[in-house]
Amino acid sequence: MALAGAAIAGTALSGCAAGPSIPPDYAVAGQAQGSTATPTTTAPPPPPQAGVPQQQPRWRPCRTDPAAGLPPGPDGLVIECATITGPLDPATSQSDVGIDLTRARTAATPQDAAPLVLMAGSDQSSRSALAGLATGTGGAVVDARPVVAVDRRGTGPSTDPACFAGTDAADLTAAGRGGDPVARAQSMMDTVNRVTVSCTDVLRPAVDAFDAVHAASDIDTLRNYWGVDKIALLTLGDASDVALAYQANVPGHLARLVMDSPGPLRVDAATTAERRAQADQAALARFVSDCTSTGCAAGPDPARTLNTLLDSAEMGLIRGVSSGSVLTVVRRTLADSALPWDQRVARLGELIDGAARGDVDTLHVFADAQAVTSGGFVAQCSDAPPPATPDQSHTAQSDWAGKYPVFGADAAVRMLTCASWPSHQEPDLPEGFDVPVLLFSGAADTVVGSGAVDSVTAAIARTGSPASTVTWEGVGHGALWGSGCAVEQLDRYLDDAAIPPGGTACPV
Known part of the structure; x- marks a missing residue:
């Protein structure tokens, strides 16, 4: 299901390499014989930047504390909630759906910093994932910028189907x-x-409105609500499907893309x-x-x-x-x-x-x-x-x-959990990415399983886009939630979109 969007903007990198010396009597295009003029090079374009929101929803204290049961976060940590409205299905429906948002910030968070958008997988709400990040190793991330979690459809209060009965x-x-x-x-x-x-x-x-493509449309609704052209997006777990659907259907709007512990793709x-x-x-x-x-x-x-x-x-x-x-x-x-x-x-x-x-x-x-x-x-x-x-x-x-x-x-x-669910068409995959992609993978992740990242990196590699995976040697779901080393890699990437070399690992 396609979402309206702009075309992917290409980037070009240039470089130079050492070569044989040029004799003084050898004519070079653009350089007179014997001239001492130096050749010029074209600097690579700067990486795109996420936009600062032009308007904000009405933030309020969350009805239930997303950080309940977690250790205290950084000094001055504030976690607040809001809801905006978006189309249930941008392509076919005139109905609306509530999009549940949660924002974390501290007293140190700059007011003019572009936010990082977070979406968690189907195993938990994004607001609970945000609370864990903000009160744990990811506290430094929130000090540098606000983090805004978008609950995936079905996992937030506005879209909870409450369809279980009895036992x-x-x-x-x-x-x-x-x-x-x-x-x-x-x-x-x-x-x-x-x-x-x-x-x-x-x-x-609306049975078909709870998949990754529709979750991606909610992210774009937030981007449009903010009035910005580009966002920085962090996904956890199988919300990696949402990130891929977003880039495939709304290309050109990602300034940064981070996938932590991505779920298996088409496995x-x-x-x-x-x-x-x-x-x-x-x-x-x-x-x-x-x-x-x-x-x-x-x-x-x-x-x-x-x-x-x-x-x-x-x-x-x-x-x-x-x-x-x-x-x-x-x-x-x-x-x-x-x-x-x-x-x-x-x-x-x-x-x-x-x-x-x-x-x-x-x-x-x-x-x-x-x-x-x-x-x-x-x-x-x-x-x-x-x-x-x-x-x-x-x-x-x-x-x-x-x-x-x-x-x-x-x-x-x-493995039979979804055996009776109505069949659905696999969404399109991106043809490329606007920026290098940063991925994190844990050594023993009991949510997505062993080797889940490989299918995602293979899909990115087929587009020819640069990507790098940082491996965390610890146990658990979400490297950024458990590793200060991973958080340092994230901070560097958010600053300049530079990805670490292949094979980078973070110790326990």
């Missing part, structure tokens, strides 16, 4: 029930069929699920090692404590807690880059120990876990890759249980 959330979190692969896959399909019907009924006739559901299981297992292995060495609450053998807890949940011995809900809490805790790694290790150790001992408050944490919200389900499935089949799930449950002993079977069932 839908718990059943999706459990990821199938039954003792054998066939029964688990069929149980998951029953849940997915029911939830898909419920959500598509609620969304009609089928089975491959994506296995890569997530691989990342989950790697993150858990690091937790077990660090938990053991630091003497965390999970005891001298945290892996055994967790396995005992999972077995009890699988056998139905813990009321309201499924093995899927246990694994959901483990994944979420390991992925939360807004907290330092040592704090995540300690927290997860306490949760595993508390649940194993039957602590009521801790068991409530596991019982209340929700693998996906209704809005996240809609956003995720609106851009889902070709779906997996129950037969693929049967086979994978058996195959992956050995390769990824804790997470393999669970991932093989979750």
Whole structure:
């Protein structure tokens, strides 16, 4: 679905290289024989700059604190919310949709600084991602410029479909029930069929308006509202699809483009699920090692404590807690880059120990876990890759249980999450980019999985546009949320659009 926009502006780089000396009697075009005049060179054009907004929406205190439960941010941190209105579908609809915005700034933030626009993936709201950035390692980013988060459709209060009913959330979190692969896959399909019907009924006739292309149109609505020609855009997770859709459909309006932990691009559901299981297992292995060495609450053998807890949940011995809900809490805790790694290790150790001992408050944490919200389900499935089949799930449950002993079977069932969602056409990819693209990728990202960045960098490489990936060696989702080194790379790029050399890595 095309959005109106300007054509991509090309840039040219020039340079010079050393060559053989020119004899004094050799005539050179534009230079008289024997002349001492020096040749001229053309300087490369300066990188485009993001614009300073000409008007602002009515910012107000957020109804709920986006930073609740997070450590304090920089001095004078202010997080505020606003809503603007945009077209539900710029191409076909006269209806409007609310676009939820959240802005973070500090007392040090210059009033005339161009903002950085942030959109998070389908796994969380952009406002919660912004709060984690502003109160963590990304506080320096907010000191230099305001950061404005745009909630992806379905994940913000204005577009939350609230289409789950009864036990839908718990059943999706459990990821199938039954003792054998066939029964688990069929149980998951029953849940997915029911939830898909419920959500598509609620969304009609706008079922197709929650994909990456429409999320990109919301970003352009904000750009037009501000009255600026170019913006700086940062995406987290599978919001990378939104960045690519924005450049493909509204080219010429990006002054900077950063994709942190991009989701896999056009990779089928089975491959994506296995890569997530691989990342989950790697993150858990690091937790077990660090938990053991630091003497965390999970005891001298945290892996055994967790396995005992999972077995009890699988056998139905813990009321309201499924093995899927246990694994959901483990994944979420390991992925939360807004907290330092040592704090995540300690927290997860306490949760595993508390649940194993039957602590009521801790068991409530596991019982209340929700693998996906209704809005996240809609956003995720609106851009889902070709779906997996129950037969693929049967086979994978058996195959992956050995390769990824804790997470393999669970991932093989979750690959069916979007199996019933209406088919959709893959959006166009960009033909090129206006500026070099900066990407970040984590070593063990339990949200997007191992190697997810490769499919995105391949798509950029096919356009011939320059790009560079900075690898963070830590565990978690979002390098900028967990690494001061990554934040330094971001600051340099935002200043002059220069990307670091290939192979750049940020340590833990």
